[in-house]
Amino acid sequence: MRSVFSGAVLVALAPFSVAENQINMSPGVTEIGANIFELHMLIMWICVGIGALVFGAMFYSIFAHRKSKGHQASQFHESTQVEVAWTVVPFLILVGMAFPATSTLLEVYDNDEAELDILITGYQWKWKYEYLDDAGETVSFFSNLATPQEEIYNTQNKGENYLLEVDEPLVIPTHTKVRFLVTANDVIHSWWVPEIAVKRDAIPGFINEAWTRVPEEGIYRGQCTELCGAYHGFMPVEVHAVSRDEFDSWMAAKRGIAAAQSQLATQTLSVDELMDQGKRVYDAACLACHGASGEGGVGKAIAGSPVVLGDLATHMALVADGVAGTAMQAFGEQLSAVELAAVLTYQRNAFGNNTGDIVQPGDVAGGKNG
């Protein structure tokens, strides 16, 4: 049935290169996704059936009962039997639809017995993922859009996963019930990955639950689906589902990096190390608002900024605490001490801001992230 529908549409749209164009919902890879897809198709075909009857009658009337053909209007009106019938029959059809809809909804809401809990926090305009683990150390990281500005502003060819790629994807194990705890830091966002059939609003101050069990390894992409400000269209979700073993070794590596980072925080880094890491942090966290060469945009210019060229403590406080009521966020809670030190160093020495100031992790260690 699906192919008949697709075929009809393909013929209608022949002038466009529809071969790669998806026109229907994807059943995805999960059991719930498949159930939702079946429900969607069921309701759609019921609608198509009713539509064929109603429009069939209407178009027959349009062709057969024309005044121009000399058709005389009959004057019948009001019929209680007919009106009762077209009230009761649709009602019964709706009752029929309600059964599968209810059972699928109850499955969606069955959040119990999860084997892995992941806290997802929406930020303007990125996602933070925290793997909650009672025993070990919590692993957490931010996931930013990886598509370069040059592709967005059409100076470079767009890659295959344009706007759907991130610097650090969420990694989950297959065949595991993963529970997502979804919240937000600033405004309302919504975390959606169509292929694994999860969409949940991320609401500041509240935690929503959702879950999935992915049977197939693969990369699943999605986007924020609640308007969350200027760059709402630029905060994708990328989920890598991997085997349990691969997941465990990934997790171990992550813990290792986290340990190394906290180790690093107590050391003195070279200027090159700070500038390299600073550029990486700047591109991920600052560039969208402050521009690729610090020229400004939504945010103020970094190049020649009086704050950046001025007192280090003021600069550090501004980056760490943000500016209330503006898009400038409090990065103290988002960046590690190493990252904070690196990005401060970078801002004070890049874009012609040659202050020569070097900020070490130890200098910011008194901040929120210790």
Next chain:
Amino acid sequence: MGDHHHGPASGVTRWLFTTNHKDIGTMYLWFSFAMFLLGGFFAMVIRAELFQPGMQLVEPGFFNQMTTLHGLIMVFGAIMPSFVGLANWLIPMMIGAPDMALPRMNNWSFWILPPAFLMLASTLFMEGGAPAFGWTFYAPLSTTYAPPSVTFFIFAIHILGVSSIMGSINIIATVMNMRAPGMTYMKMPMFVWTWLITAFLLVAVMPVLAGAVTMMLMDIHFGTSFFSAAGGGDPVLFQHIFWFFGHPEVYIIILPAFGVVSQIIPAFSRKPLFGYASMVYATASIAFLSFVVWAHHMYTVGMPVAGELFFMYATMLIAVPTGVKVFNWVTTMWRGALSFETPMLFCIGFLVLFTLGGFTGLMLSIAPADFQYHDTYFVVAHFHYVMVAGAVFSMTAAIYYWLPKWCGRMYNESMGKTHFWISFIGFNITFFPQHFVGLAGMPRRIPDYALQFADFNMMSSIGAFIYGASQLLFLYNVIATIVAGKRVSEEKVWDGAEGLEWTVATPAPYHTFEEPPRVPKPVGTF
């Protein structure tokens, strides 16, 4: 009554001080058309940016200002005032009343609208830009994170809410008190019935909207935390309040459109409306149900499962009275003597496309499926099928249908038919592919999109330019008719038209029914 003035005052004072329902109706209609063009221009900016992937014309922040103003202006500036204008012109003439019950308030409820929309549009030139949080203005994006112009937006919403409430009180008072002798409730034309019910909806929900924006104002300027969890409030509370207004609001828009279609289809079928009484009851049921379905806009917000189930079942139920309406219109056409002048073409276009919008509405009501549809282009396609092909098509039909009665001149029929076909085709090229990209995973309100959505978006943009251009043809046709259309003088401009408005002279004199008419037989019979 010889000292009564019989014609309009001259000059600009006629329009500033008028209490005449026809003058005020005319002003509402022109104002709404101007807003329709402005909101349409914003839509063209949106579609031009979405023509290709990548950012080309505007910045993402400005794109959001365009989607926000497009929605606000179309809903509050174009569609709602156009139907109030139609009500002003037609309700007194349909029930045999000399004017609206509260003529001075009528003047006031119109004249506060232009300043409100001027203020709303002026936010585009303010520092920080216009509101960019969508026409649904969810907190805290519209409070803590809003541009400073949000305060002007709140004031504009308050003013147009006051205007709507005054307008609807006027309609209720007119329908209840000013009907000609013999015009019982169950003899009233369907258009009057649908507006009476709509007016009650407006009086019930506009204060709720006023409450929502007042709470926003308090949160922004006076330190309260209605919508901020940090201060003990709840951002989801905003959505409940907004949609308690917002869902009846969409019926406020569509019920008068139902009324128009219920007048025009019988006229060009030369056959009475099949089930007058059941149409009245269906309208009332839809209005009642509209108060208990609001949270179907919020299925992904994290409601308890019992809430989801309640709102899902209640929403599905709306399909029953809506189905009754559609079946009635089709049965009215059945074995009639149909002719296809422009108003009828727009009504048939309405019937087909509104029903498609109703089907996608039924699909969206299914909560688990909505987890995949929610906030995608599937929703955008759905509500443009009911708002544009529903409300705007029926409004266009109404203009073509009653314009000859209003100005005594006939519009150009072939230009009207051309307008219909370009609109119909342009509309479908615009919005049908949006079902596909929505199902394939394209979120709404994004200024740029992944490459797999590119072809359908380009198609959609081409359709939008066609649909937009066809409205200029409409404007030309209306002006050409008023200025130089072929004169008509018969009272019944259309041979199948029924109702008191077709018993007065053509063009309709400045004052009609100064003496109440005799109402001879039930409306809807010949």
